[in-house]
Amino acid sequence: MDHQTAPAPLLDVRDLRTWFHTFSGTVKAVDGVSFTLAPGEVMGLVGESGGGKSVVGFSLLGLIDPPGRIEGGEILLDGEDIARASEERLRRIRGREIAMIFQDPMTSLNPVQTVGAQMDEMLRLHTDLDEAARKARCIAMLESVGISRAAERLKAYPHQFSGGMRQRVVIAIALLAAPRLIVADEPTTALDVTIQSQILRLMRRRIAQTGAAMILVTHDLAVVSEMVDKIVVLYCGKVVETGPAREVIADPSHPYTRGLVDSIPNPRDRKPRLAQIPGAVPDIRNLPSGCSFRPRCPRAQAKCAEVAPALAPTRGTLSAACHFPIVEEIAMTGGERA
Amino acid sequence: MTASAMAASATTAAPAAPMLEVENLEQRFPLRSGIIDRLTFEGGRPRLVDSVVHAVNGVSFSIAKGEVLALVGESGCGKSTVAKSIARIYTPSGGRIRIDGEDVGAYGHRAMLPVRAKMQMIFQDPFASLNPRQKVRDIVAEPLLEQLERRGEARAKAKAREAAVALLERVGLNAEHAGRYPHQFSGGQRQRIGIARALSVNPGLIIADEPVSALDVSIQAQILNLMMDLRDEFGLAYLFISHDLSVVNHIADRIGVMYLGFLVETAPRDRLFSAPRHPYTRALLSAAPTIDPADRAVEIELEGEVPSALALPSGCCFRTRCPFAYDRCAAERPTLQDVGGGQSVACHLIDEPERDRP
Numbered sequence: 257m258d259h260q261t262a263p264a265p266l267l268d269v270r271d272l273r274t275w276f277h278t279f280s281g282t283v284k285a286v287d288g289v290s291f292t293l294a295p296g297e298v299m300g301l302v303g304e305s306g307g308g309k310s311v312v313g314f315s316l317l318g319l320i321d322p323p324g325r326i327e328g329g330e331i332l333l334d335g336e337d338i339a340r341a342s343e344e345r346l347r348r349i350r351g352r353e354i355a356m357i358f359q360d361p362m363t364s365l366n367p368v369q370t371v372g373a374q375m376d377e378m379l380r381l382h383t384d385l386d387e388a389a390r391k392a393r394c395i396a397m398l399e400s401v402g403i404s405r406a407a408e409r410l411k412a413y414p415h416q417f418s419g420g421m422r423q424r425v426v427i428a429i430a431l432l433a434a435p436r437l438i439v440a441d442e443p444t445t446a447l448d449v450t451i452q453s454q455i456l457r458l459m460r461r462r463i464a465q466t467g468a469a470m471i472l473v474t475h476d477l478a479v480v481s482e483m484v485d486k487i488v489v490l491y492c493g494k495v496v497e498t499g500p501a502r503e504v505i506a507d508p509s510h511p512y513t514r515g516l517v518d519s520i521p522n523p524r525d526r527k528p529r530l531a532q533i534p535g536a537v538p539d540i541r542n543l544p545s546g547c548s549f550r551p552r553c554p555r556a557q558a559k560c561a562e563v564a565p566a567l568a569p570t571r572g573t574l575s576a577a578c579h580f581p582i583v584e585e586i587a588m589t590g591g592e593r594a
Numbered sequence: 595m596t597a598s599a600m601a602a603s604a605t606t607a608a609p610a611a612p613m614l615e616v617e618n619l620e621q622r623f624p625l626r627s628g629i630i631d632r633l634t635f636e637g638g639r640p641r642l643v644d645s646v647v648h649a650v651n652g653v654s655f656s657i658a659k660g661e662v663l664a665l666v667g668e669s670g671c672g673k674s675t676v677a678k679s680i681a682r683i684y685t686p687s688g689g690r691i692r693i694d695g696e697d698v699g700a701y702g703h704r705a706m707l708p709v710r711a712k713m714q715m716i717f718q719d720p721f722a723s724l725n726p727r728q729k730v731r732d733i734v735a736e737p738l739l740e741q742l743e744r745r746g747e748a749r750a751k752a753k754a755r756e757a758a759v760a761l762l763e764r765v766g767l768n769a770e771h772a773g774r775y776p777h778q779f780s781g782g783q784r785q786r787i788g789i790a791r792a793l794s795v796n797p798g799l800i801i802a803d804e805p806v807s808a809l810d811v812s813i814q815a816q817i818l819n820l821m822m823d824l825r826d827e828f829g830l831a832y833l834f835i836s837h838d839l840s841v842v843n844h845i846a847d848r849i850g851v852m853y854l855g856f857l858v859e860t861a862p863r864d865r866l867f868s869a870p871r872h873p874y875t876r877a878l879l880s881a882a883p884t885i886d887p888a889d890r891a892v893e894i895e896l897e898g899e900v901p902s903a904l905a906l907p908s909g910c911c912f913r914t915r916c917p918f919a920y921d922r923c924a925a926e927r928p929t930l931q932d933v934g935g936g937q938s939v940a941c942h943l944i945d946e947p948e949r950d951r952p
Contacts, residue, residue, distance in 0.1 A: 523843045
């Protein structure tokens, strides 16, 4: 997608800060995250656990509970700042404008309600359809996500479905009110690989048909590379790199992204040792000065401890928050940093 | 000779005493045990039915000394059950398990103790597999202490603790860590502790059940590198259970593919990835997402889901989802056949290759 002629964004997140005030200190789970999303665009929000990717997703839907709070920044959905929207307004937005697909299809469906009742609720809240029309829409939607005998299955309870089928139901519910944005938080992480590929195929097809935009929150770079147009990489609550998916994965400019990509075993280029990022993600209540990635970074210098780097263009279509980005297009090999 | 070269020659030359030999392993779990639960009425007459989960169905393989065999498959395929049966966490329902030549399938808890000096396990969940009330030093020392006490050695406790500290250093932790509790460590560090514990008795075989699945990708690489270093250093054999094909491709010498409790294909790593024969293996490989688009093969789309292990399909376990299935597949259960190059496949298509077209 050409950045210069991109249409007016559907979603414009500016300097989002979502903090959690705990007894042991303030957890700045999301600390100054900005990105935009065009209508119909599919974006991957990636990073390791603790990066803040799920918190960004929850913030978009106003699902941050105390002790968490959106401390600052704007979430502009078609120009309306929903970071400050009332709970009443948020209830209209959730499902209607922004739908969410959660990781665990076991817990995101109500176990004591039939699938039909849960689907019907979405349409009752967000449309003026009468009962017969709602039922017809639910049946059509279930069929479109590959569930056969849909009319019968409406009367079934979630436990009567397998994991893959349940995730299809969750996707059907998310698509029911034709939202303009879908936030999918690790939608296939709980599923087996052959089922995962069925679900990803389904999501890709259905979302392209509806023209909705999607944010795919995941730790799995392989899933991202097959699904999304652009990638935002998070580390310790900050965006460290962003750019078109192919470029970010093929030749990232931030050392953290580089390390992530290199630590995935690549069958085409098998080395005796995998490249590894030394150390572990720091305690987010007690981040190092300057750049958060500095203690694990092979390129760190004195400046990195003093000044936190800002996101800036590095090479081609990539932007990274790094004082010493990888500007030369070479792949680092595993041995160097082992 | 490197460990992998050793393993390669070992697999082709059929070694005299493999580290582990599993023959026709069966593991069934009764689902309903009470009389009331089992009671059903058929045509007005009461009848007791047994409802049994067929978790592992006649699995056979062997692992040479220093070799890494990976078992892959989706959830419910029985790969972890195989691991736990061999580790004798479960008592097998049938078949033989020989560890270093000794048949341990029928051993009781006490008889297993000496065997545990040859075989140890690393678990998936680094949070659940360490006792939160024990110090790391004691966690790591425990298996060794058990062995030393069994042999009646003097100063067993001191020796075991000393060894524990050395092991912690070997797996990338340090002596200071010995006095801490598991909750003070990250997931990756806990997995290092689990590895140190397994190493403490100097085993020849380590059964690793999804050892890196719970870890972030950058930490996963650290643990895989450590496991491979230790294998070269101590000549370890691994039974490596994983659902992640890219990890398996990195670490294994040989791979077995399981489906619904059956071993459907086994082959040396490169052969399995370059020339998979079983339709399930092919579908599994093609479904795996990859970061390199050049690797993207034409996907064989599998419809439907895995059948229940309570009621296995007749004949071939995979026939209900197999795009090539024909009448023989329902009538006759295929067995593993050697197709050359160290590869064995349980599929009727081997006899009738002309059917191998969609």
